[in-house]
Amino acid sequence: xxxxxxxxxxxxxxxxxxxxxxxxxxxxxxxxxxxxxxxxxxxxxxxxxxxxxxxxxxxxxxxxxxxxxxxxxxxxxxxxxxxxxxxxxxxxxxxxxxxxxxxxxxxxxxxxxxxxxxxxxxxxxxxxxxxxxxxxxxxxxxxxxxxxxxxxxxxxxxxxxxxxxxxxxxxxxxxxxxxxxxxxxxxxxxxxxxxxxxxxxxxxxxxxxxxxxxxxxxxxxxxxxxxxxxxxxxxxxxxxxxxxxxxxxxxxxxxxxxxxxxxxxxxxxxxxxxxxxxxxxxxxxxxxxxxxxxxxxxxxxxxxxxxxxxxxxxxxxxxxxxxxxxxxxxxxxxxxxxxxxxxxxxxxxxxxxxxxxxxxxxxxxxxxxxxxxxxxxxxxxxxxxxxxxxxxxxxxxxxxxxxxxxxxxxxxxxxxxxxxxxxxxxxxxxxxxxxxxxxxxxxxxxx
Numbered sequence: 001x002x003x004x005x006x007x008x009x010x011x012x013x014x015x016x017x018x019x020x021x022x023x024x025x026x027x028x029x030x031x032x033x034x035x036x037x038x039x040x041x042x043x044x045x046x047x048x049x050x051x052x053x054x055x056x057x058x059x060x061x062x063x064x065x066x067x068x069x070x071x072x073x074x075x076x077x078x079x080x081x082x083x084x085x086x087x088x089x090x091x092x093x094x095x096x097x098x099x100x101x102x103x104x105x106x107x108x109x110x111x112x113x114x115x116x117x118x119x120x121x122x123x124x125x126x127x128x129x130x131x132x133x134x135x136x137x138x139x140x141x142x143x144x145x146x147x148x149x150x151x152x153x154x155x156x157x158x159x160x161x162x163x164x165x166x167x168x169x170x171x172x173x174x175x176x177x178x179x180x181x182x183x184x185x186x187x188x189x190x191x192x193x194x195x196x197x198x199x200x201x202x203x204x205x206x207x208x209x210x211x212x213x214x215x216x217x218x219x220x221x222x223x224x225x226x227x228x229x230x231x232x233x234x235x236x237x238x239x240x241x242x243x244x245x246x247x248x249x250x251x252x253x254x255x256x257x258x259x260x261x262x263x264x265x266x267x268x269x270x271x272x273x274x275x276x277x278x279x280x281x282x283x284x285x286x287x288x289x290x291x292x293x294x295x296x297x298x299x300x301x302x303x304x305x306x307x308x309x310x311x312x313x314x315x316x317x318x319x320x321x322x323x324x325x326x327x328x329x330x331x332x333x334x335x336x337x338x339x340x341x342x343x344x345x346x347x348x349x350x351x352x353x354x355x356x357x358x359x360x361x362x363x364x365x366x367x368x369x370x371x372x373x374x375x376x377x378x379x380x381x382x383x384x385x386x387x388x389x390x391x392x393x394x395x396x397x398x399x400x401x402x403x404x405x406x407x408x409x410x411x412x413x414x415x416x417x418x419x420x421x422x423x424x425x426x427x428x429x430x431x432x433x434x435x436x437x438x439x440x441x442x443x444x445x446x447x
Contacts, residue, residue: 035124035338044074047340050083050091051102053362058082060361064354068347075340092117098332099341102154102348106142106325107408110400111444113145118330120148124342130350134368136390138397143328145400146231152349155364156326157288158386158395159217161310165303167201167283176284176307178319180221180247183284183310190283191255199255199263202276204284206251207260209416211270212286216408217323218244220396222312226407227399231441235411236434242426243312245415249422257420273298289386293363306385308392321394326367365390402444407437 053061058081065077083091085108088101101118112118125132132140135153143151161183163176171190177183187203194200207213219226224240227233235241252260267281268274271294277285278299286309295302311318329348331341347354355371358364360378365386371377372387379387389395401407414433 035127035342037127039128040339040343042074043072043340043343045337045340046076046078047337047344048078048080048097048099049102049341049344050080050088050098050100052082052084052088052104053102054082057362060358063361064348064357065344067354067357068344071347072343075343077344089117092332092334095334097336099335099337100329100331100344102327102329103151104327105405106328106397106400107405109142109151109328110145110402111404112330113148113150113400114402114445116333118150119333119335119338120150121152121331121342122149125149128346130346134350134370136367136369136395138324138395139326139367142325142397142400151328151330152345153367154327154329154348155355155358155362156324156367156390157290158365158390159212159286159288159309159323160385160389161284161307162277162287162291163284163305163307164277164280165305167280176305177310178307179310179313179316181313184247184251187284197259199259201280202260202263202282205260205264205276205282206248206255207264208248208419209412210264211276212288214408215241215244215411215415216325216398217286218248218309219398220318220321220323220394221309222315223318223394223396227401231401231445233407233434233437233441235407235437236427236430236432240312240315241430243314245418245422245426247312249419252419253422275299277304278302289365289383290363292380292382295382304382306382308385308389318394320389321392321396322389324365324390324395324397326364401441403437403440406440410436410440 049065051061061081062079065079069075069077085103085105088098088103089108091098092101139153139156143149143153161176167190168174168176168186171186173186177186183204190201190203192200205211205213208215219240222240222243224244225234225238267276268279275294275298276282277287278295292306295304308320309322329345331338331345335341348358349355350368352368352370352374353376355366355368356374356376359366359371363383366372366377372391398405398408411433414429418429
């Protein structure tokens with residue numbers, strides 16, 4: 001694994017209203033030829049494939065592309081690695097030669113579907129009898145927007161709890177926590193202090209914005225909703241958010257914001273070998289399935305386990321679920337070879353052997369039921385947890401929006417500040433967040 005993972009999944013690439021308006025012009029370069037009315041019996045030509053992977057991970061992608069070319073000897077795939085979402089946006093908007101684009105974020109789906117930057121795949125999916133039920137409903141939900149499916153899923157990231165077995169055992173615990181109340185009690189027992197009162201080892205770091213502590217990742221713990229059916233913000237009216245905010249901020253205050261901030265500032269970078277969970281400085285941590293690969297590489301002797309993230313105490317029925325998101329692929333509106341792009345997309349997203357090979361190489365969760373249960377899938381006990389979470393009926397995602405991750409970013413920016421001094425009326429603050437988000441959505445969507 002390489003620094004690609006640093007994009008997960010704090011919404012740092014939030015699509016602002018201004019950039020969304022720019023993307024509404026992503027139609028330059030012409031629409032290219034339409035899809036054929038029947039499935040081609042033979043494929044030939046050249047197709048341009050842009051993706052964000054680099055280094056070793058780009059080699060994994062290339063190996064699967066090589067398999068596709070071997071199966072279709074008259075097709076040449078021109079691969080453009082290392083193209084992040086911003087580069088992809090610019091390339092499509094300026095009419096550059098992009099046939100198939102692979103994004104690391106579901107957050108572009110709302111704008112790319114609504115503006116036509118990615119083509120509507122509905123007709124070609126129907127033409128080729130692609131069974132969309134091979135994906136869970138949650139995965140399907142983040143590849144479409146407002147009834148338009150303009151993308152397909154290419155692996156997923158799933159979030160859960162990592163715990164240090166040795167530290168838990170030393171404190172007398174035999175199982176990970178299942179509720180936030182249990183998490184706090186166990187974390188208190190696992191936290192140790194230096195003679196001066198500063199933190200030596202932390203049971204769990206509740207600081208919002210640290211590593212993978214994000215509203216999106218913790219929201220499923222209380223079944224918290226982001227958007228209403230009409231696309232407007234639900235943050236101010238959903239009961240789940242106050243439950244989570246009150247628990248998190250009270251826990252931060254109990255430990256002490258300054259004490260936590262001092263401890264956190266001295267910890268290693270998330271994607272370095274000095275990751276605080278990997279070094280044993282933090283006993284339990286929220287993280288994605290990809291962390292298993294980092295541990296294998298950077299801390300192979302670490303005795304650890306994984307579990308679904310604990311639920312809010314009043315939502316124990318949700319245990320087993322979590323947060324899921326992932327990479328998505330779409331065909332550029334300006335594609336000159338949409339048929340070839342579609343063939344490659346189908347291969348990357350629905351061919352079981354291809355999906356398994358990608359998962360084994362990239363250590364992300366497959367998105368088809370067949371790949372999830374394939375005997376060829378390399379699965380450790382720790383990785384299995386995330387496969388189970390991905391298929392749980394209680395697993396949720398952040399819904400597509402015309403402003404991309406902008407609504408998440410607005411909320412997280414506020415929460416990052418609020419945790420330092422949780423005073424003032426929470427209900428009023430969340431209502432203000434709703435207005436800020438809704439104004440942004442209205443600016444992009446129009447009246």
